[in-house]
Every structure is written in structure tokens, then in C-alpha cells.
Amino acid sequence: MRRLWRRRERAELAGEAAAAAARPVPSTDPDPTAAAFFDVDNTMMRGASIYYFARGLAARGLFTTKDLLMFALGQAIFRIRGNENPDHIAKAKETALAFVAGLKVEDVVRLGEEIYDEEMADRIWPGTRQLAQNHLDAGERVWLVTATPIELAQVIARRLGLTGALGTVAETRDGVYTGRLVGDLLHGPAKAEAVRALARREGLNLAHCSAYSDSANDLPMLRLVGNPVAINPDAELREEAKANGWVIKDWRSGRKATMIGLPIAAGAGALAGGIAAGIALRRHYRQA
Numbered sequence: 001m002r003r004l005w006r007r008r009e010r011a012e013l014a015g016e017a018a019a020a021a022a023r024p025v026p027s028t029d030p031d032p033t034a035a036a037f038f039d040v041d042n043t044m045m046r047g048a049s050i051y052y053f054a055r056g057l058a059a060r061g062l063f064t065t066k067d068l069l070m071f072a073l074g075q076a077i078f079r080i081r082g083n084e085n086p087d088h089i090a091k092a093k094e095t096a097l098a099f100v101a102g103l104k105v106e107d108v109v110r111l112g113e114e115i116y117d118e119e120m121a122d123r124i125w126p127g128t129r130q131l132a133q134n135h136l137d138a139g140e141r142v143w144l145v146t147a148t149p150i151e152l153a154q155v156i157a158r159r160l161g162l163t164g165a166l167g168t169v170a171e172t173r174d175g176v177y178t179g180r181l182v183g184d185l186l187h188g189p190a191k192a193e194a195v196r197a198l199a200r201r202e203g204l205n206l207a208h209c210s211a212y213s214d215s216a217n218d219l220p221m222l223r224l225v226g227n228p229v230a231i232n233p234d235a236e237l238r239e240e241a242k243a244n245g246w247v248i249k250d251w252r253s254g255r256k257a258t259m260i261g262l263p264i265a266a267g268a269g270a271l272a273g274g275i276a277a278g279i280a281l282r283r284h285y286r287q288a
Contacts, residue, residue, distance in 0.1 A: 012183070012190075012193045021150050021166075021167075021169050031140075031208055032203065033203060033204050033205035033208050034140050034204070034205070034208040034209055034210075035135075035140055035141040035142065035143065035163075035199075035202070035204050035209050035210075036131075036132065036135040036140055036141075036142045036143070036209065036210040036211070036212070037142075037143050037144075037145045037166075037195055037209065037210070037211040037212070037221065037225070038128065038131075038132060038142065038143070038144055038145065038162075038211075038212045038213075039144075039145060039146060039191075039212060039213035039214060039215065039218055039221075039231075040144055040145075040146040040148060040153065040156065041146065041148075041214075042214040042215070042231075042232050043125075043128060043212055043213050043214045043215075043231045043232065044124060044125060044128050044129070044132070044144065044156075044160075044212075045120060045123050045124055045125065045156075046123040046124075046125060047123060049120060049146070049148045049152060049153075049156065050148055050149075050152070052115065052119040052120050052123070053111075053112065053115050053119070053152060055115075055119055056111070056114065056115030056118055056119045057111070057115070059118075102176060102177065102179070103176065103177050104175055104176055104177075105151060105172055105175050105176070105177065106175060108149070108151050108152070109151050109155065112151060112152045112155040113155055116152075116155050116156060116159055117159075120156065120159075121159065124160070125231075125232075125251045126251075127231075127249060127251045128212065128231055128249075128251070129160065131212065131229075131249070132160065132162060135210065136161070136162070141163040141164075141202070142162045142163050143157075143162065143163055143164055143165060143166055143198065144156060144157050144162060144164075144165040144166065144167070145165075145166045145167075145186070145191050145194060145195060145211075145221060146165065146166070146167050146168075146186065147167070147168055147185050147186050147187040147191075148167050148168065149167055149168050149170060150165065150166075150167035150168060150169050150170075151167075152167070153165035153166070153167030154167070166186060166191070166194040166195070166198065167186055168181065168185050168186045168187075169181065169182040169183070169186075170182070187217065188217050188218070188220060189220045191218060191220065191221045192220035192221045192223075192224055195209075195211070195221055195224055195225075196224065206224050206225050206226065207225070207226040208226055209224075209225040209226060209227065210225055210226070210227040210228070210229060211224065211225040211227070211228050211229070212228075212229045212230075212231050213230070213231065213237070214230070214231050214232040214233055214234060214237065215233075215234055215237060216234055216236035216237040216240065218237075219237070219240060222246075227247075228241075228244075228246050229246060229247045229248075229249065230246055230247070230248045230249070231249050231250075231251070232249075232250055232251060232252055233248060233250070
């Protein structure tokens, strides 16, 4: 019981931190209480954003192809098993944070900008991008909501011309990562907490808002809003969407639906990406 309470507390803290890190933007919406929230991995983008970031680092020689393959294999196994062991996640988080400590935020942002253009831009789902644009054209604000680190999430949002992003927040001091998270990963219930916190700050009415995701992990966020939409849904989310009469959009061909090509970054998968990126950057700065 105490463990569940602590996990809930960390999720709330992660959500509050993500909302606080999101830059406020004045609304031009005829209904200023409406907004849209989009998951990133396999919803806005084919595959996992943190994987592409790691691949971009590998292309720069910052770690080996073997490291990248082991990371991808780990995510694939995680997806097949379809579960998240809290103890495994906690251990992975500790390992990731040990490597992140001491890195400069500006270096991560710069690399994120470069790697988005090289590795991610061509993997945006046109259909989801158009849905986001429809909200923008209606004057609504559009936010990404992802377990990906906030700095990378904000790069993606800027490149897509969106309002902003909610992502996992790592603690920094004087522009350098301390090696600690603020709360926990922005995943599952923490995403819902972030949306709630942002709604309070921005004066949003969640009944007027929309949310988009591919994963049943995001059901807490989807259930918050008046217009939940399943994009490229996994089996559990598809079943939930059908049962509730939610809109379902699937941009995948039959082959892509069964062989997505790259594993998703959710929970432990996102942490694995953080470990890979942290190792790469740490090696780079030791050699510099």
C-alpha cells in the first residue's frame, strides 16, 4: 500500500514538473478552454523518439552499433512481454541517472535539434500531423505529452510548429543535469497528472479537450478529456476504444501494423534509451 502511495506521489510530482516546464502560450481559440494533447511514439511518429536520438548518437561515433542493437532488442522484449516491473524500472532509472549527471542541457538540446532533422522528420505520421494542424487551424493549443525527456520533446514540438510539450523532467543546476528526476518518468498516470496540472494553469476545460495515443498505457490521459482518439492502437487500446465509441485512426498498412519496424519507448524502454544516450554522451565528454 505504501509503495502504491509513493508511486502515486511521484506521478503527481512528475506531472506538476512537466506542466511547470511547459512554456505558457496565450490562446487565440474562440474557445480558450479547448486544447489537444498528443502522445509521440507511434502516435505522432513511427517508432520511438528516444531510439532515433540514440541512433543519431551512434552515427556520430559516440557509441557502438552493438550498444544500439542491444538497446533495440531490450525494447522489443519489453514490448512483447507487455508489462512493467516497478523494481526493474527503478533499477534502470538509477543506472540512467548515473550517466546523465554532469551533462550540459545545451549540449543535449543541440544534438536533439540535429538528430530530429536527420532521423525523425521523415518519420512523422502525416495523418496525425494533419490532425494536430486541424486543432491549430481552429485556434486551439496543441501539446505533445511524452515520457521522452522534456528537452527532446520541446525540439519535436518546435519543429512541428506546435504550442509546446510535456515530457520527463530531469533536475538541473546551473544548466547541468544533477542525475535526479523531478518526480518520476512522465508515463502512464504521470501523463494524466501533467495534463491536469497544465489545465489548471492554462484555464482549460478538459471536457472540451482532445487526446491522442496509440497505447493502453495512456488510458489515464485519454479518459480525462472529452474527445479521446486512438491512433495506431495496440490491442488493448483498440478494444477500449471500440467499447467506448472512441474514434480510431490507423495509418499503418497491414505489414506495418504487424511489424512496426521499431519498438515503442514506454516506461522501461524510454529509460533504456536514456541509458544509451547517457553512455554515449559520457564517453564523448571523457574523450574531449
